[in-house]
Amino acid sequence: MTDIAREKPEIDFPEGSAPESLEITDLIVGEGPEAAAGSTVNVHYVGVEFDTGEEFDSSWSRDESINFPLGSLIRGWQEGIPGMKVGGRRKLVVPPAQAYGQAGSGHPLSGKTLIFVIDLLGVS
Known part of the structure; x- marks a missing residue:
């Protein structure tokens, strides 16, 4: 895992x-290993x-990074993280169909x- 000393990003109100x-917008392009569709990401x-x-x-508010298999995440992350390199910071704007479904689907x-805004710390 790469140690990236960054602070919690501020997200500007969208226009x-x-x-x-x-x-998908790369805010910082990483130089480490690249995440693939079947990766587990930190x-x-x-x-x-x-x-x-x-x-x-x-995760910044909990002061702890999170380790996830990409296949267990919302579709927007499954499609938006592959190709990202460790050390990178990427912004994903995810519509409902690629997040938690249409209104009334049971998720808040x-x-x-x-x-x-996602900082990729590691892949495996």
Whole structure:
């Protein structure tokens, strides 16, 4: 795992309407190993709702990175993280269909477009 001494990112309130498909933006391009579709990733992340800018989750707030198999995450992460290199920071804007489904799907975030900023710390 690479030790990346960064601070929790601030996510600017988005302008315009929410996208209908996944948007991927590299904020910092990493130089380490590349995440693949079947990888387990070690990340720091923050997530906010597109419409309100309210933070709903952050590994930074828990002061602990998270290790996940990509296959167990929302589709937006499954599609948005592969190709990212360790040491990188990427912003994903994830529409409901690639997050927690349409409104009424039973998850508190269903029907919402979500923004994540993810720091990739390691892959295996």
